[in-house]
Amino acid sequence: xxxxxxxxxxxxxxxxxxxxxxxxxxxxxxxxxxxxxxxxxxxxxxxxxxxxxxxxxxxxxxxxxxxxxxxxxxxxxxxxxxxxxxxxxxxxxxxxxxxxxxxxxxxxxxxxxxxxxxxxxxxxxxxxxxxxxxxxxxxxxxxxxxxxxxxxxxxxxxxxxxxxxxxxxxxxxxxxxxxxxxxxxxxxxxxxxxxxxxxxxxxxxxxxxxxxxxxxxxxxxxxxxxxxxxxxxxxxxxxxxxxxxxxxxxxxxxxxxxxxxxxxxxxxxxxxxxxxxxxxxxxxxxxxxxxxxxxxxxxxxxxxxxxxxxxxxxxxxxxxxxxxxxxxxxxxxxxxxxxxxxxxxxxxxxxxxxxxxxxxxxxxxxxxxxxxxxxxxxxxxxxxxxxxxxxxxxxxxxxxxxxxxxxxxxxxxxxxxxxxxxxxxxxxxxxxxxxxxxxxxxxxxxxxxxxxxxxxxxxxxxxxxxxxxxxxxxxxxxx
Numbered sequence: 001x002x003x004x005x006x007x008x009x010x011x012x013x014x015x016x017x018x019x020x021x022x023x024x025x026x027x028x029x030x031x032x033x034x035x036x037x038x039x040x041x042x043x044x045x046x047x048x049x050x051x052x053x054x055x056x057x058x059x060x061x062x063x064x065x066x067x068x069x070x071x072x073x074x075x076x077x078x079x080x081x082x083x084x085x086x087x088x089x090x091x092x093x094x095x096x097x098x099x100x101x102x103x104x105x106x107x108x109x110x111x112x113x114x115x116x117x118x119x120x121x122x123x124x125x126x127x128x129x130x131x132x133x134x135x136x137x138x139x140x141x142x143x144x145x146x147x148x149x150x151x152x153x154x155x156x157x158x159x160x161x162x163x164x165x166x167x168x169x170x171x172x173x174x175x176x177x178x179x180x181x182x183x184x185x186x187x188x189x190x191x192x193x194x195x196x197x198x199x200x201x202x203x204x205x206x207x208x209x210x211x212x213x214x215x216x217x218x219x220x221x222x223x224x225x226x227x228x229x230x231x232x233x234x235x236x237x238x239x240x241x242x243x244x245x246x247x248x249x250x251x252x253x254x255x256x257x258x259x260x261x262x263x264x265x266x267x268x269x270x271x272x273x274x275x276x277x278x279x280x281x282x283x284x285x286x287x288x289x290x291x292x293x294x295x296x297x298x299x300x301x302x303x304x305x306x307x308x309x310x311x312x313x314x315x316x317x318x319x320x321x322x323x324x325x326x327x328x329x330x331x332x333x334x335x336x337x338x339x340x341x342x343x344x345x346x347x348x349x350x351x352x353x354x355x356x357x358x359x360x361x362x363x364x365x366x367x368x369x370x371x372x373x374x375x376x377x378x379x380x381x382x383x384x385x386x387x388x389x390x391x392x393x394x395x396x397x398x399x400x401x402x403x404x405x406x407x408x409x410x411x412x413x414x415x416x417x418x419x420x421x422x423x424x425x426x427x428x429x430x431x432x433x434x435x436x437x438x439x440x441x442x443x444x445x446x447x448x449x450x451x452x453x454x455x456x457x458x459x460x461x462x463x464x465x466x467x468x469x470x471x472x473x474x475x476x477x478x479x
Contacts, residue, residue: 004106014116016107027114027245031123034241037234038126042069042133044230048285049137049334050433051223054216056423057141058223058433064148065133071152072129077101080128081121083161084169085110091173093162110170112244123241124164127184131160134192134340135398138199139413140333142206142420145428147411151401159195159397163187163390179386180351180368180379182253183242185297185344186390193341194391196332198398202406203413205331207420218282228285232261235292239299249363253299256307257292263311264291271319286339290318293343298351301368306354313350318343345387352383 005013012023046065050058072080079099086094087110098104101121109120132152139148164187166172167179174181181187208214218224239257243250268287272280294314295307302310321338325331332338355371369376405411419427426432 034237037237041234048227135195138196182300189344196336260295260311267315294347301355352380
């Protein structure tokens with residue numbers, strides 16, 4: 001039985017093995033509310049990614065967001081929480097003390113003595129669930145959906161859990177070294193963004209890469225905006241909730257989160273305006289996400305003036321980083337590496353510069369030496385070490401997972417050419433994001449062109465998505 005009573009303020013008083021303490025009901029309520037806020041971010045990612053793609057692949061991204069929640073929820077119950085946050089963890093990864101959530105109930109959490117482990121567990125589950133969804137956006141338009149169930153489970157176990165352990169578990173090497181990462185610069189954004197790069201390189205380029213066939217605009221800008229709204233809204237729980245308490249530090253985290261997103265959106269939009277003299281809502285949304293990514297590690301450590309610089313630098317650096325895929329010729333469909341990996345590094349570096357002991361101490365508990373602003377010069381080196389370690393580890397292990405699955409029958413991620421032509425929604429799901437799309441069935445036209453077998457789309461997509469221009473279709477000899 002759980003041995004708890006209530007004090008005069010109706011807060012929970014616990015007595016565990018002779019150790020007594022108090023769980024604040026306000027802190028529990030805020031953490032649980034933040035859990036719900038972060039949950040809504042995951043389908044938000046799905047809508048954001050879906051809107052940026054062609055409509056024949058629109059539903060797959062929304063599906064993947066829900067699938068990721070389900071798979072990681074089981075993985076977290078099975079052993080994910082224990083691997084990341086067990087008390088007996090090594091400097092790198094935890095043990096299986098809490099396998100199957102055994103014993104995870106009323107005892108104080110490893111994150112805060114003011115909330116029980118069960119509350120901390122479900123809150124951290126949301127971070128574990130959104131991270132692989134950010135990464136697998138890299139499979140857009142060219143992956144089989146079934147093997148992704150396995151990939152998400154394995155990736156969460158071998159990549160996310162160790163990085164979360166060394167960053168947030170008090171036994172982790174980065175935490176012991178003094179790394180500052182309030183809400184997931186390395187475990188969430190650097191790990192997922194770098195994994196997206198590994199996935200993009202493994203899957204290869206989409207059909208028609210470098211031609212007008214892929215020079216399409218987002219099929220549903222409204223979805224992009226809706227996804228951004230869900231993400232921005234949920235990020236108050238993502239960053240503010242990471243204080244694990246309803247206090248001044250959580251309030252400051254919410255303020256700097258909103259400010260960095262606003263400045264990041266405006267900055268990216270203005271950089272895009274200089275090119276086409278158009279006020280791009282997609283550009284604004286992209287910049288807002290970049291600002292949110294960058295402020296994540298520093299949100300509980302920096303003040304409002306610094307948040308303006310976080311937003312500006314993220315909107316600038318991430319905007320220009322989207323050109324890396326053209327320089328190095330890899331097909332990162334949704335610019336995940338540029339927005340999340342690069343944005344996470346920007347956030348970690350700026351945290352090392354602008355972290356303040358006074359901001360962190362606003363919760364009345366946390367004591368840190370601060371960053372350069374507090375004349376703690378080595379903090380920048382610690383932040384860089386953490387960033388490089390997270391990026392290197394995620395890229396190498398993700399690549400190993402992908403190629404291991406490549407040689408296991410039935411687990412290869414890359415789809416065939418016909419699936420890519422007619423769309424993942426039709427080929428893999430038999431369902432569509434919009435009813436009217438399903439009314440106009442796309443039947444591949446098979447034949448030969450200059451002796452080469454061909455299969456082209458029908459009328460669902462405009463001509464840029466077809467394998468041959470309309471003028472060339474006359475030359476196709478029916479099979």
